[in-house]
Amino acid sequence: xxxxxxxxxxxxxxxxxxxxxxxxxxxxxxxxxxxxxxxxxxxxxxxxxxxxxxxxxxxxxxxxxxxxxxxxxxxxxxxxxxxxxxxxxxxxxxxxxxxxxxxxxxxxxx
Amino acid sequence: xxxxxxxxxxxxxxxxxxxxxxxxxxxxxxxxxxxxxxxxxxxxxxxxxxxxxxxxxxxxxxxxxxxxxxxxxxxxxxxxxxxxxxxxxxxxxxxxxxxxxxxxxxxxxxxx
Numbered sequence: 697x698x699x700x701x702x703x704x705x706x707x708x709x710x711x712x713x714x715x716x717x718x719x720x721x722x723x724x725x726x727x728x729x730x731x732x733x734x735x736x737x738x739x740x741x742x743x744x745x746x747x748x749x750x751x752x753x754x755x756x757x758x759x760x761x762x763x764x765x766x767x768x769x770x771x772x773x774x775x776x777x778x779x780x781x782x783x784x785x786x787x788x789x790x791x792x793x794x795x796x797x798x799x800x801x802x803x804x805x806x
Numbered sequence: 807x808x809x810x811x812x813x814x815x816x817x818x819x820x821x822x823x824x825x826x827x828x829x830x831x832x833x834x835x836x837x838x839x840x841x842x843x844x845x846x847x848x849x850x851x852x853x854x855x856x857x858x859x860x861x862x863x864x865x866x867x868x869x870x871x872x873x874x875x876x877x878x879x880x881x882x883x884x885x886x887x888x889x890x891x892x893x894x895x896x897x898x899x900x901x902x903x904x905x906x907x908x909x910x911x912x913x914x915x916x917x918x
Contacts, residue, residue: 730906739810739896739909740849792837792856792903793864796849 699723699786705801708778714771716800718784721765727788729760731769732796733780740783740796743769774804808833812897812910819887820918827882827913829897837900838880839864839907840872842893849896855880856903887917 701719708714720729730745744751744758746767751758757770771778783799810831819825831838839854841864851864855874869891871883880899884891894914898907 728904737843737894737912737914739898739911740907742906742908745906788904790904792839792854792900792907793851794841794849794898794907798848 699795700784700797702782702784702797702800704798705803707803707805708771708774710776710804710806711773714774714778714802714804716769716771716782716784716802717766718769719766720784720786723764723786724788727786729758729764729767730785730787730794731756731758732783732785732794733778734783734799735777735780740794743782774802776804776806778802779804808908810897810899810908810910812895812913814913815911816914818916818918821888822886825884825887825915827884827895827897827915829880829882829910830878831880831897831899831908832878833899833901833908834877835899835901835908836877837903837905837907838874839898840870840880840882841896841898842866842891843896843912844893852882852895854903884915887915889917891915892917 731743732740734740760767781799840852841849853872855861897910900907
């Protein structure tokens with residue numbers, strides 16, 4: 697079973713920031729938070745991951761709370777192409793089996 | 807361009823006719839895996855490989871075989887396909903187990 701809880705769906709206006717929350721209250725000390733997205737039926741795409749510190753790359757920012765029980769993925773300027781299902785996944789550093797839950801369906805609207 | 811390539815992308819076949827879905831990556835990744843995606847069930851791992859000649863079962867391995875004779879290739883074999891293996895299949899690879907995984911574009915199999 698997925699170890700994370702995400703809202704089923706969210707809307708965001710084009711050009712605005714999209715903030716996608718994720719709860720992972722049972723996360724262990726050696727487990728990372730990963731974010732992937734899947735556009736329609738394409739292969740999932742890796743976005744970002746982190747352990748404790750906030751992370752930023754060219755796609756997004758990841759904010760992890762100090763107690764590590766929740767995190768937020770931020771897409772700073774959402775475009776229509778960001779419409780997808782976003783998955784928050786908790787995984788140990790020595791594991792490889794990504795447990796995909798139901799994710800959040802993000803709809804970016806003009 | 808770094809990529810994971812799956813073939814075929816689409817296949818309709820009949821029960822019992824052996825088939826192989828190929829997967830190749832050009833990133834020199836050690837870890838490779840196969841997932842299937844079904845409506846309402848999400849993606850589930852079938853098999854994985856940590857390196858050449860090292861493979862292991864995932865969550866739903868029944869009815870599938872894999873091999874890893876070369877680092878770049880990780881074919882998925884259905885010896886005697888059945889209709890319950892109709893699904894969307896994804897191959898993925900990562901530098902090592904636990905790292906970010908790169909996924910292929912998927913193979914849609916229909917077993918009649």
